[in-house]
Amino acid sequence: MEFPQELRYTKEHEWVKIEDNQVRIGITDFAQDELGDIVFVELPEVGQEIKANTSFGNVESVKTVSELYAPIDGKVVAVNEELDGSPENINDSPYEEGWMIIVEPNNVNDVEELLTAEQYKEVIEV
Amino acid sequence: MKKRTPIFPAYEQESRLICFGGWMMPVRFSSIKAEHEAVRTRAGLFDVSHMGEIEVSGSDALLFLQQLTSNDLSQCRVGQAQYSLLCTEKGTTIDDLLIYRVEKQRFLLVVNAANIEKDFAWLQTHQSGDVKLVNKSEEIAMLALQGPYAASILQPHLKLDVNDIKPFHFVCDVPLFNIKVILSRTGYTGEDGFELYCPADQGIHLWKKLLQIGREQGLVPCGLGARDTLRLEAGLPLYGNELSNTITPIEAGLSFAVKTEKNAFIGKDALVKQKQAGPARRLVGIEMIGRGIPRTGYPVYCNEQEIGFVTSGTQSPTTQKRIGFALIDQEYAQIKQRIEIEIRRNRIEAIVVPRPFYKRNQKNGEVVK
Numbered sequence: 001m002e003f004p005q006e007l008r009y010t011k012e013h014e015w016v017k018i019e020d021n022q023v024r025i026g027i028t029d030f031a032q033d034e035l036g037d038i039v040f041v042e043l044p045e046v047g048q049e050i051k052a053n054t055s056f057g058n059v060e061s062v063k064t065v066s067e068l069y070a071p072i073d074g075k076v077v078a079v080n081e082e083l084d085g086s087p088e089n090i091n092d093s094p095y096e097e098g099w100m101i102i103v104e105p106n107n108v109n110d111v112e113e114l115l116t117a118e119q120y121k122e123v124i125e126v
Numbered sequence: 127m128k129k130r131t132p133i134f135p136a137y138e139q140e141s142r143l144i145c146f147g148g149w150m151m152p153v154r155f156s157s158i159k160a161e162h163e164a165v166r167t168r169a170g171l172f173d174v175s176h177m178g179e180i181e182v183s184g185s186d187a188l189l190f191l192q193q194l195t196s197n198d199l200s201q202c203r204v205g206q207a208q209y210s211l212l213c214t215e216k217g218t219t220i221d222d223l224l225i226y227r228v229e230k231q232r233f234l235l236v237v238n239a240a241n242i243e244k245d246f247a248w249l250q251t252h253q254s255g256d257v258k259l260v261n262k263s264e265e266i267a268m269l270a271l272q273g274p275y276a277a278s279i280l281q282p283h284l285k286l287d288v289n290d291i292k293p294f295h296f297v298c299d300v301p302l303f304n305i306k307v308i309l310s311r312t313g314y315t316g317e318d319g320f321e322l323y324c325p326a327d328q329g330i331h332l333w334k335k336l337l338q339i340g341r342e343q344g345l346v347p348c349g350l351g352a353r354d355t356l357r358l359e360a361g362l363p364l365y366g367n368e369l370s371n372t373i374t375p376i377e378a379g380l381s382f383a384v385k386t387e388k389n390a391f392i393g394k395d396a397l398v399k400q401k402q403a404g405p406a407r408r409l410v411g412i413e414m415i416g417r418g419i420p421r422t423g424y425p426v427y428c429n430e431q432e433i434g435f436v437t438s439g440t441q442s443p444t445t446q447k448r449i450g451f452a453l454i455d456q457e458y459a460q461i462k463q464r465i466e467i468e469i470r471r472n473r474i475e476a477i478v479v480p481r482p483f484y485k486r487n488q489k490n491g492e493v494v495k
Contacts, residue, residue: 036142036351037159039441040419040448042470058470060419062158062440063351 001029009120012069026099030124035061038087048076072110078102131175132267132329147240149176152349161352162443168344169273178242178263183232186255198385202227207294213393217374221245238365267329272319279340303335316360361482367437377405408459411481412452416474420450420467427466449483
């Protein structure tokens, strides 16, 4: 299982990648592995505000429904439309093709508060 | 402490485990989709030893079971198995079960894992005449070998011709890898296949040997996740979802197993009435039109009115359609009726469709060569 050093993480198993003044968000390798075959994703619309620690969408595997929690406050500027037809991209490539949304953070420094790869690994005990 | 089946040590390290009906069971080995596909196209092996087995014997055994179960057991010959139900006086369901007629007056009842104690107590409460009840659940391991290649995987290792065992028939004391098994042509997947019963302490050997002999034909171990999607596609009810102590078999569309013309059985009066008047609500197959997957407990609406709830749902691994069962008011229970499923506060369009969602093409009773 991989947890790239350059990403930040949350206890709810999202990852965050800083790209200039925006952040890209998805779920971790651990999360996709726990969920199993992902068959459905429900994501917010572009322009929608998201709020840290509150639900911004859902991801469904064959068996279960899980909420997605926003790592930071911000505004959605892009959504990965590919996931609608190919939700399995999240299983196959959680950090690349499996990204979910791009957000313009209210305060980009909020990202610094999130877990490092090492800290996240401790959370999931790997 | 959760219960473990005798097969548990064989897969503890190589499967993802969940708690189901008080048992630690494998939910998947690889992925639910892959295991589902294996069963539809090749073969899968399931540990279903959590299921309960209750032996009923004695010169009044048939009479006793006729009074407790809804199907007509007198129509079931020795060597045959019958799907039946245990009902309350109100006609609601205590359990659904498979009854094996081992001898004229000896039966093996295969019941749901979570209901073993409840069923056994119910049988004991009504025990009368020359009837002996033995809960054999701990002594018996049960494996399900399912899929189009199941017969051809087994055949080289058997003296008997598997094609002589027709669907819903079984043979006792079949030697297989020096183990005496009950070999039954039954299952819960909508595919051809077998359920095998053997002494608990030999279950793990049977598990390993079956996986070994089937490997070349693509046999894989499967978990309860695939078992659930397979049974759902095949239109088969799951106790706790489509059946419960508040749902009758008539409502669940199981009238074929409720023989109201036979002599009195517990629940008969209520079920006869319901059959004659027509049940107020009925279980239907549903398919989503809008975006979303129906899940257990989601409310169902039509014209702003709540008309029932979803009992099971998933995305069909075979067809990719988002399907499920719902228990809804009978006036909406016709094919092509448009309904709405409430998914996270949004009402999403769906349609009532015929069950099953999947029917195999292959004929039973032919060894795939």
